[in-house]
Amino acid sequence: MWLKDDFKRYHYLVVLHTICTIAFVVRFIVLCTDLSSAKSDSIAFPVIILLLELGSSFITLIGNCIYIFLRYLGPILFESDHEKVGCCSQLFAWNLSTLTCFRCECYREHPQLVLVTRLSILILFEAMRFIAFILACVCANRYGPIGLGYSILAAFSFVPAVILLVVEYLHHHRLWFHYRPDTSSEEKPQYINEHKRFLPIAMTNDQQTSHWQNSRCDKGKDCLSRNLYHVIIYHSGNTRNPPEQTKDNQIVVGFHQTSHAAACSIAKTQLKPSSNGWIGPGIYFATSLNHTEFKANQFGAYICAKVDLGKTKRITHPKDWSSGDQCDTVYYEHPHGADEFCVQNERQIRSWIIVIDQDPNVRFLQEKNNKPLPSGKYVEDRLEDIVYQGCWL
Numbered sequence: 001m002w003l004k005d006d007f008k009r010y011h012y013l014v015v016l017h018t019i020c021t022i023a024f025v026v027r028f029i030v031l032c033t034d035l036s037s038a039k040s041d042s043i044a045f046p047v048i049i050l051l052l053e054l055g056s057s058f059i060t061l062i063g064n065c066i067y068i069f070l071r072y073l074g075p076i077l078f079e080s081d082h083e084k085v086g087c088c089s090q091l092f093a094w095n096l097s098t099l100t101c102f103r104c105e106c107y108r109e110h111p112q113l114v115l116v117t118r119l120s121i122l123i124l125f126e127a128m129r130f131i132a133f134i135l136a137c138v139c140a141n142r143y144g145p146i147g148l149g150y151s152i153l154a155a156f157s158f159v160p161a162v163i164l165l166v167v168e169y170l171h172h173h174r175l176w177f178h179y180r181p182d183t184s185s186e187e188k189p190q191y192i193n194e195h196k197r198f199l200p201i202a203m204t205n206d207q208q209t210s211h212w213q214n215s216r217c218d219k220g221k222d223c224l225s226r227n228l229y230h231v232i233i234y235h236s237g238n239t240r241n242p243p244e245q246t247k248d249n250q251i252v253v254g255f256h257q258t259s260h261a262a263a264c265s266i267a268k269t270q271l272k273p274s275s276n277g278w279i280g281p282g283i284y285f286a287t288s289l290n291h292t293e294f295k296a297n298q299f300g301a302y303i304c305a306k307v308d309l310g311k312t313k314r315i316t317h318p319k320d321w322s323s324g325d326q327c328d329t330v331y332y333e334h335p336h337g338a339d340e341f342c343v344q345n346e347r348q349i350r351s352w353i354i355v356i357d358q359d360p361n362v363r364f365l366q367e368k369n370n371k372p373l374p375s376g377k378y379v380e381d382r383l384e385d386i387v388y389q390g391c392w393l
């Protein structure tokens with residue numbers, strides 16, 4: 001993929017934003033000179049152009065300044081996500097600086113739209129600047145050399161602005177469409193329909209809150225959303241999921257941990273039931289991402305799946321299970337909340353997203369006999385989460 005290197009892309013973004021800022025300051029000075037020399041009967045044009053410039057480039061400039069400020073001083077100012085400086089929380093400040101403060105309720109269920117919002121706002125700003133440019137061209141003859149100067153400056157500054165939009169889009173594209181841990185062959189592998197996508201673990205709740213395991217969703221443990229994106233990104237911590245009582249044919253979200261190599265192979269085939277297990281043969285799921293740590297034999301990739309429980313037998317002790325049970329799922333209600341369930345048939349698994357631990361403990365994985373990817377590495381495509389700080393949610 002073009003500009004796959006995260007650091008390089010981030011470097012380009014910084015350079016392009018700086019060029020656009022300098023271009024804006026120059027245009028602003030030219031406009032102010034124009035305004036001061038304009039006659040009262042022809043002042044309307046530069047006033048409208050100035051307002052359009054302030055409504056687009058100036059807002060981006062302010063956003064970028066807050067972003068740089070937060071990136072370096074945010075951790076000193078804000079001790080936790082909910083702590084406020086004045087009336088401004090850290091989360092709000094991040095949203096403001098990344099131009100993603102326009103929030104709809106649907107973003108809860110579709111977090112991938114957050115970056116689309118940022119891109120749309122930037123495109124809208126460019127459209128406003130284009131209108132300003134057209135106005136300047138129309139009235140350039142009225143103001144002589146200065147008006148013409150603004151038009152030429154505006155035309156040239158569209159070049160870095162358009163490249164900037166392309167690089168911004170690549171950021172979104174890389175995160176949601178292109179990221180995969182196995183990149184030894186450049187060709188994209190064929191995944192089965194149930195596999196939605198790979199996501200880096202840095203996008204989950206745990207990595208974004210300074211308070212470990214705080215849910216990013218306001219509804220916390222009462223949240224009933226079964227959208228995979230929502231559950232992974234906002235409730236990846238110790239939030240019990242599914243709820244206290246399961247019903248037959250209920251759709252729940254289950255978590256299963258396996259190795260990087262196995263996850264890449266599952267994305268192309270399917271999860272296969274084991275021939276035995278402590279609550280019967282089948283595919284085992286924990287009810288939160290963290291609980292898979294105590295139940296897995298292989299580590300590094302988390303399969304978060306939407307599972308149809310079908311006919312369910314709920315047990316409170318593993319010995320309550322017997323091979324004669326006529327059910328699709330055995331649900332074990334653990335005394336300390338670490339519930340797990342075993343589904344008999346892979347067809348009960350409707351869809352999944354695979355979350356990849358980007359920074360695995362290689363020694364631990366080797367000790368546990370986890371097979372790496374064919375290239376010998378555990379993660380071939382490392383997504384540098386440090387450059388995405390504050391950008392995605």
Ligand SMILES: [Zn+2]
Nearest residue numbers: 217219223225
């Ligand atoms: Zn929620």
